[in-house]
Structures are given as C-alpha cells and as structure tokens.
Amino acid sequence: MSDVRHVLVLPDRDAADEAAEALRERFGVREELRVVRDALAGEDDAEDAQWLVPVRDEEGRLDAAELDALAGEWEGWREEP
Structure with missing residues (x-):
C-alpha cells in the first residue's frame, strides 16, 4: 500500500463541501x-482563504x-501528490 494523497484546492467552503460530496458519489x-x-x-481575511479537500x-x-x-x-484544481 502506498501513501498517495490528492488535494483538491477550492475557492470557498461551499465549493469544497460540494466537491467532497461529489467525490463520494462519483x-x-x-x-x-x-x-x-x-x-x-x-x-x-477569510475571503483570502483557500479550502482544501485531501483524499x-x-x-x-x-x-x-x-x-x-x-x-x-x-x-479549483488538484495539487500533485
């Protein structure tokens, strides 16, 4: 087993929550x-934050x-593992 991790970087919390749900569904x-x-x-400033979804x-x-x-x-985008 390897320790590969992908990180999705999204512009706001709503987008990150929706992307996390899509990861589960799709x-x-x-x-x-x-x-x-x-x-x-x-x-x-909270407006200048990125939201991450590590998987x-x-x-x-x-x-x-x-x-x-x-x-x-x-x-958003995916960071290379």
Whole structure:
C-alpha cells in the first residue's frame, strides 16, 4: 500500500463541501473527507482563504485527470501528490 494523497484546492467552503460530496458519489470515496481552510500567507481575511479537500488514494484507483476536471467544476484544481 502506498501513501498517495490528492488535494483538491477550492475557492470557498461551499465549493469544497460540494466537491467532497461529489467525490463520494462519483468516485465511491468511503473515507470521512475533511474540508480544511488554508489561509494564504500573510492574509487574515477569510475571503483570502483557500479550502482544501485531501483524499487518500492508497490503491491508486483515482484518475488524476478526472480529479482535475472535478475540481475545475468549482474553479479549483488538484495539487500533485
């Protein structure tokens, strides 16, 4: 088993919550997905935060291109593992 982890980066909390739900529905992700706020360096304003959805892919079954497309639906992106 490997420790592959993908991180979807989304512009706001609603987008992150919706993307997490889509991961469960479309990809069958069973783990409890946590949505995490990531404040940009030097910024205190909540408007300047990104929201992250980390997801483990120990079996390597999640397709990177499909995850990119999923994040793109909410104007986000996938960070490389």
